[in-house]
Amino acid sequence: MTTRHDTAAPPSKGGAAPGRGPGAPASPGEARKRARLSRRWQRDLRWSPYAFVSPFFLLFAAFGLFPLIYTGWASLHTVELTAPTDMEWTGLDNFTRIFDDEFFWNAAQNTLTIGIISTVPQLLMAMGLAHILNYKLRGSTFYRVVMLAPYATSIAAASLVFVLLFGRDYGMINWTLDLVGLDKIDWQSDKWPSQIAVSSIVIWRWTGYNALIYLAAMQAIPQDLYESAALDGASRWRQFIHVTLPQLRPTILFTVVVSTIGASQLFGEPLLFDANKGASGGSQHQFQTLGLYLYEQGWVNQHLGRASAIAWTMFLILIVIGIVNYVISRRLRASS
Amino acid sequence: MTTTLTKPPAEPVPEPPRRGRRGPKSARAGGQMHAGPVAYIILALFTIGSLFPLVWTAIAASRDNQRLAQTPPPFWFGGNLLDKIEIAWTDANMGEAILNTTIVAGISAVTVVFLSTIAGFAFAKLKFRGRNALMLIVVGTMMIPPQLSIIPLYMMVAKLDWTDQLQAVIFPSLVSAFGVFFMRQYLLQALPDEIIEAARVDGASSWRVVWHVVFPAARPAMAVLGMLIFVQVWNDFLWPFLVLTQNGNPTVQVAVAGLGRGFTPDQALIMGGALLGTLPLLLVFAIFGKQIVGGIMQGAVKG
Numbered sequence: 315m316t317t318r319h320d321t322a323a324p325p326s327k328g329g330a331a332p333g334r335g336p337g338a339p340a341s342p343g344e345a346r347k348r349a350r351l352s353r354r355w356q357r358d359l360r361w362s363p364y365a366f367v368s369p370f371f372l373l374f375a376a377f378g379l380f381p382l383i384y385t386g387w388a389s390l391h392t393v394e395l396t397a398p399t400d401m402e403w404t405g406l407d408n409f410t411r412i413f414d415d416e417f418f419w420n421a422a423q424n425t426l427t428i429g430i431i432s433t434v435p436q437l438l439m440a441m442g443l444a445h446i447l448n449y450k451l452r453g454s455t456f457y458r459v460v461m462l463a464p465y466a467t468s469i470a471a472a473s474l475v476f477v478l479l480f481g482r483d484y485g486m487i488n489w490t491l492d493l494v495g496l497d498k499i500d501w502q503s504d505k506w507p508s509q510i511a512v513s514s515i516v517i518w519r520w521t522g523y524n525a526l527i528y529l530a531a532m533q534a535i536p537q538d539l540y541e542s543a544a545l546d547g548a549s550r551w552r553q554f555i556h557v558t559l560p561q562l563r564p565t566i567l568f569t570v571v572v573s574t575i576g577a578s579q580l581f582g583e584p585l586l587f588d589a590n591k592g593a594s595g596g597s598q599h600q601f602q603t604l605g606l607y608l609y610e611q612g613w614v615n616q617h618l619g620r621a622s623a624i625a626w627t628m629f630l631i632l633i634v635i636g637i638v639n640y641v642i643s644r645r646l647r648a649s650s
Numbered sequence: 651m652t653t654t655l656t657k658p659p660a661e662p663v664p665e666p667p668r669r670g671r672r673g674p675k676s677a678r679a680g681g682q683m684h685a686g687p688v689a690y691i692i693l694a695l696f697t698i699g700s701l702f703p704l705v706w707t708a709i710a711a712s713r714d715n716q717r718l719a720q721t722p723p724p725f726w727f728g729g730n731l732l733d734k735i736e737i738a739w740t741d742a743n744m745g746e747a748i749l750n751t752t753i754v755a756g757i758s759a760v761t762v763v764f765l766s767t768i769a770g771f772a773f774a775k776l777k778f779r780g781r782n783a784l785m786l787i788v789v790g791t792m793m794i795p796p797q798l799s800i801i802p803l804y805m806m807v808a809k810l811d812w813t814d815q816l817q818a819v820i821f822p823s824l825v826s827a828f829g830v831f832f833m834r835q836y837l838l839q840a841l842p843d844e845i846i847e848a849a850r851v852d853g854a855s856s857w858r859v860v861w862h863v864v865f866p867a868a869r870p871a872m873a874v875l876g877m878l879i880f881v882q883v884w885n886d887f888l889w890p891f892l893v894l895t896q897n898g899n900p901t902v903q904v905a906v907a908g909l910g911r912g913f914t915p916d917q918a919l920i921m922g923g924a925l926l927g928t929l930p931l932l933l934v935f936a937i938f939g940k941q942i943v944g945g946i947m948q949g950a951v952k953g
Binding site for chain 2: 362364367369370377385458460464474478479533581586636
């Protein structure tokens with residue numbers, strides 16, 4: 315076994331290996347060797363944790379933190395897409411330019427409304443679905459995997475199918491509406507229908523995933539909480555309200571934060587929902603999100619500086635939302 | 651005693667509890683009630699809702715433009731499926747795209763799993779100064795959307811002349827705060843301190859502990875994390891869309907998105923491409939679905 319710990323054996327195990335110093339007397343050489351091994355051992359204990367975490371932090375610094383900060387720097391410059399290394403200082407011009415642009419506010423509004431239309435029903439349905447999946451079911455694994463199939467489908471594939479399903483003239487959805495005697499809806503050109511259609515892609519892809527997260531949290535709730543609630547005469551519904559929901563609060567907060575971040579970044583779905591209009595998000599910008607607006611400014615109009623300003627504005631908005639979220643959840647916890 | 655502990659590959663750490671730390675199956679709450687018919691009806695509706703768009707992708711891919719421009723829309727397969735898939739494979743570069751995406755997602759998954767495991771181990775089981783502060787940074791990083799970094803990344807790629815090359819997509823995808831967090835949470839409960847200490851007493855260096863104790867113990871979580879990262883990178887859209895083009899090393903998403911352009915696009919062909927780009931992942935889910943579901947749920951409880 316000794317061969318196994320040759321690299322960093324603790325001094326107590328120091329074997330009788332020949333000393334390295336030529337002709338050195340046995341006992342001082344041995345002592346020195348022990349000291350060296352012990353030092354190496356200490357060094358290993360002390361520094362290896364840093365060695366283990368450093369690859370992540372180096373990569374994060376290079377591809378996460380640096381770009382984030384540099385975006386802020388670039389937002390204060392004029393940068394053309396065609397010559398991204400030529401930067402000219404402009405101060406806050408990019409920001410004032412954006413805030414004067416009605417399409418920025420339009421995009422901000424669309425991001426908010428699409429975010430609400432997609433997140434709220436999605437999380438509510440996920441909660442209901444999780445509740446059902448938490449019953450004793452035959453084939454429960456099957457349902458869980460099936461609910462996850464949309465998550466495995468890419469944004470591109472899902473968006474392109476939904477474009478066909480939402481087609482004005484030959485789409486399945488309008489055909490169904492027609493069948494039950496309702497008017498056909500122009501899902502692409504009208505503002506609210508188009509936003510609902512884009513949101514439905516998001517809802518379809520993420521409901522099952524969130525349901526699984528809620529389900530996992532529900533299964534972790536201790537059984538005796540329900541038992542004592544039942545002893546107190548609480549109905550199923552009251553148990554759900556007074557036991558399940560409070561216990562799920564951290565999970566709900568987690569999904570709300572993740573969904574909010576996702577909604578603020580919405581890009582692929584609206585881009586592909588009208589592939590020929592591309593970055594403008596519909597002929598009247600009716601479903602242009604901030605993500606699309608950023609892309610339009612940076613890659614269609616070729617103003618990377620302005621796009622950076624949009625990115626930083628989004629970042630600040632997210633921070634504000636995060637703080638508000640934190641305060642609200644603090645309040646809720648305090649009040650209960 | 652010591653001999654058994656210094657050769658863990660032969661005798662790995664006992665299988666960690668699958669249900670999380672809350673205890674055995676009997677502790678499952680609320681799940682004892684048997685589902686009634688209403689529950690099954692709702693589940694059936696959700697099942698149809700989840701699968702219908704996927705099935706219909708295949709149905710549409712098996713038709714042609716003419717049939718798709720008629721009402722009622724087709725509900726069953728036509729005869730063009732293989733033709734459309736073949737055209738998508740050759741003309742739209744789907745074959746190359748699938749290969750590229752497999753390379754990118756594979757390299758990313760393996761690297762992320764490896765780096766996340768050693769970092770997660772350090773955060774879960776080793777003591778060092780600044781550990782809590784660094785972990786806080788990791789968690790905070792999870793909240794930063796990647797979209798905020800794309801402009802400087804784009805400049806970097808332009809400067810390095812990496813446009814249309816796979817490394818432009820690979821490198822940014824190697825950063826996964828989620829992975830570090832996920833592995834830390836898993837190792838906290840799946841790796842008993844005594845085993846590490848026993849290995850230490852035997853004189854194992856930190857690296858040896860990682861190799862012979864941590865990796866065997868973490869294997870199930872590593873597999874799940876690998877699959878989650880693979881799926882995520884496979885489906886990533888914005889960044890590949892910016893730095894790769896349809897004719898220069900596209901990933902699946904870039905190639906599929908490219909199918910939709912033009913004024914009279916071949917809808918059936920688009921659906922064929924979309925189907926082709928989705929099938930590999932659906933296959934993975936069909937085989938490993940149970941493990942992926944378990945992994946997502948496991949990551950969630952502690953999240």
